[in-house]
Amino acid sequence: MATLKTHPNFDRPDDFYADLLALHEGRTREDSERINARLILLLANHIGDRTVLKEAMEAAAAAPASD
Amino acid sequence: MARIFDQPLYPYERHTDQDAAACVRHPVIVVGAGPVGLAAAIDLAMHGVPVVVLDENDRVSFGSRAICFSKRSLEIADRLGCGDPMVGKGVTWSTGKVFFDRRKVYEFDLLPEKGHKRPAFINLQQYYLELYLVERIRALQAEGRPISLRGKNRIAGVEPLADHVRLDVETPDGSYTLEAGWLIACDGAASPIRSLMGLDFVGRVFEDNFLIADVVMEAGFPTERWFWFDPPFNRGQSALLHKQPDNVWRIDLQLGWNIDRERETKPENVILRLKAMLGDEVRFELEWVSIYSFQCCRMERFRHGRVIFAGDAAHQVSPFGARGANSGVQDTDNLIWKLKLVLDGLAPDRLLDSYDIERIQAADENILNSARSTDFITPKSEASRTFRNAVLDLAERCAFARPLVNSGRLSVPCIHDMSPLNGPDAGSLPARTRPGAPAVDAPLGDGWLLDRLGGRFQLLTIDRQAPAGLEVDGIAIEQLVLSPEDDASGALRERYLGSADGAVYLIRPDQHIAARWEEFNEAEICAALRKATARK
Numbered sequence: 001m002a003t004l005k006t007h008p009n010f011d012r013p014d015d016f017y018a019d020l021l022a023l024h025e026g027r028t029r030e031d032s033e034r035i036n037a038r039l040i041l042l043l044a045n046h047i048g049d050r051t052v053l054k055e056a057m058e059a060a061a062a063a064p065a066s067d
Numbered sequence: 068m069a070r071i072f073d074q075p076l077y078p079y080e081r082h083t084d085q086d087a088a089a090c091v092r093h094p095v096i097v098v099g100a101g102p103v104g105l106a107a108a109i110d111l112a113m114h115g116v117p118v119v120v121l122d123e124n125d126r127v128s129f130g131s132r133a134i135c136f137s138k139r140s141l142e143i144a145d146r147l148g149c150g151d152p153m154v155g156k157g158v159t160w161s162t163g164k165v166f167f168d169r170r171k172v173y174e175f176d177l178l179p180e181k182g183h184k185r186p187a188f189i190n191l192q193q194y195y196l197e198l199y200l201v202e203r204i205r206a207l208q209a210e211g212r213p214i215s216l217r218g219k220n221r222i223a224g225v226e227p228l229a230d231h232v233r234l235d236v237e238t239p240d241g242s243y244t245l246e247a248g249w250l251i252a253c254d255g256a257a258s259p260i261r262s263l264m265g266l267d268f269v270g271r272v273f274e275d276n277f278l279i280a281d282v283v284m285e286a287g288f289p290t291e292r293w294f295w296f297d298p299p300f301n302r303g304q305s306a307l308l309h310k311q312p313d314n315v316w317r318i319d320l321q322l323g324w325n326i327d328r329e330r331e332t333k334p335e336n337v338i339l340r341l342k343a344m345l346g347d348e349v350r351f352e353l354e355w356v357s358i359y360s361f362q363c364c365r366m367e368r369f370r371h372g373r374v375i376f377a378g379d380a381a382h383q384v385s386p387f388g389a390r391g392a393n394s395g396v397q398d399t400d401n402l403i404w405k406l407k408l409v410l411d412g413l414a415p416d417r418l419l420d421s422y423d424i425e426r427i428q429a430a431d432e433n434i435l436n437s438a439r440s441t442d443f444i445t446p447k448s449e450a451s452r453t454f455r456n457a458v459l460d461l462a463e464r465c466a467f468a469r470p471l472v473n474s475g476r477l478s479v480p481c482i483h484d485m486s487p488l489n490g491p492d493a494g495s496l497p498a499r500t501r502p503g504a505p506a507v508d509a510p511l512g513d514g515w516l517l518d519r520l521g522g523r524f525q526l527l528t529i530d531r532q533a534p535a536g537l538e539v540d541g542i543a544i545e546q547l548v549l550s551p552e553d554d555a556s557g558a559l560r561e562r563y564l565g566s567a568d569g570a571v572y573l574i575r576p577d578q579h580i581a582a583r584w585e586e587f588n589e590a591e592i593c594a595a596l597r598k599a600t601a602r603k
Contacts, residue, residue: 034453045468
């Protein structure tokens with residue numbers, strides 16, 4: 001059974017992060033939310049495996065708050 | 068010409084039961100003469116069981132009720148003798164289109180497969196279905212079948228007892244008491260019998276209102292189901308357009324939760340909304356306008372001793388998916404053969420508990436699907452609206468998003484995989500005809516497989532020898548001997564054999580598959596029949 005990768009998996013993490021910011025640059029919050037939603041759907045379909053997706057959702061929901 | 072919903076179809080007549088010195092007992096009483104109650108009565112009468120149908124009204128239902136009837140409902144109607152008028156009058160369709168704003172984002176075909184007698188869906192006003200069912204009852208009565216259909220007979224009291232049920236019935240000229248060996252409550256969403264028995268339930272209420280308008284118009288729209296998310300003519304909401312016979316079109320407009328119902332149903336306001344949708348130049352007449360909201364819920368149990376609930380009385384869903392009337396008709400399809408065996412002493416009372424198990428499984432499936440459709444159509448939070456719109460945005464370009472578009476998951480029959488009535492399965496045979504599934508149709512020469520199934524237990528043998536005249540403890544198993552050559556299209560082989568060179572299927576009176584094998588084995592068939600009738 002596949003499990004969610006939580007160890008570093010990017011070739012070049014800084015480049016990915018820059019791409020992500022560039023995607024949202026100059027956009028309204030509403031626009032960004034729409035793009036993020038599409039991005040989640042595209043990536044979720046790419047992963048496909050429901051177990052991995054559920055683990056990712058749980059990991060996202062459990063992220064510690066900054067305060 | 069008077070319209071059918073204006074005419075009494077089964078006007079009140081005083082019955083001799085009302086003047087009997089002692090209270091009369093009938094083996095089965097059905098309450099409610101909607102599609103579910105009428106189908107139950109026809110099924111019982113065709114099995115030779117005397118039945119009394121009581122209804123507080125005396126005519127077909129008027130207004131916007133069920134319009135989409137599924138393939139499975141048509142197959143059941145065929146078995147009951149009403150399929151032809153339904154399909155003859157109904158509008159056959161299988162294509163649906165989904166629009167987002169002004170763009171078409173998705174199109175689907177509900178039955179891309181050939182080799183079925185009946186289409187995926189027809190649209191037909193519920194009043195026509197009720198009319199055909201009443202006409203079928205009249206025909207059965209003419210053959211001497213014992214059905215008594217009593218209009219303006221309202222249930223005022225119900226007393227469930229150990230081996231029968233007592234009913235207080237009110238009529239235009241006084242009340243009388245009846246006894247029923249078994250009572251089938253098909254008295255609708257607001258079921259008086261459920262209330263009288265203190266069995267009412269609260270479900271998940273969806274905070275939304277929908278305007279339903281059935282309009283008569285000459286319009287060039289194709290016979291497809293068109294569904295809009297956020298169209299220009301109903302911003303932020305949804306809309307549905309669907310054709311019915313007689314140039315009647317069903318239009319369904321989502322309105323939201325906080326609305327002024329009285330204002331919204333005024334004809335002048337409805338006409339404004341419809342003109343915005345259809346264009347100024349289209350001429351139309353309103354046949355019916357109403358506003359509805361809905362809930363998804365079911366009774367904890369459908370069987371309460373000698374009282375058995377079916378249809379909307381037992382379970383309710385949102386209208387998205389055509390899972391209301393269709394599931395109600397499937398309830399009685401499941402129930403009546405069981406009740407007949409119990410009445411004849413050929414099966415124990417506990418066979419009826421399998422009605423609860425199987426139809427609660429179906430109700431849960433319907434509730435799950437219709438609740439999910441509703442969550443997609445009417446998002447309850449900003450996040451759910453954002454994802455809904457993202458799905459619709461992507462559906463146009465990316466195939467992966469199309470299965471996520473949910474404008475209603477249209478009714479398909481439940482497969483009772485875990486039913487206690489299921490016998491052995493030869494797992495090598497095709498999955499779609501496994502035990503618990505309804506038999507899948509296939510062409511047979513000039514006819515159809517499903518027209519040769521139903522109403523009794525049958526053994527379908529395909530290229531397998533079996534002795535004729537099988538009988539298990541008083542229940543006959545009729546043989547249907549087939550060969551893959553009986554269907555040149557290959558559908559029979561594909562649906563019932565797969566890679567096997569022969570098979571034996573035990574099929575229930577409701578056309579559901581009870582068990583199947585690759586080889587004939589009499590002892591196993593006898594054991595499977597006992598299991599299918601809850602004797603073991």
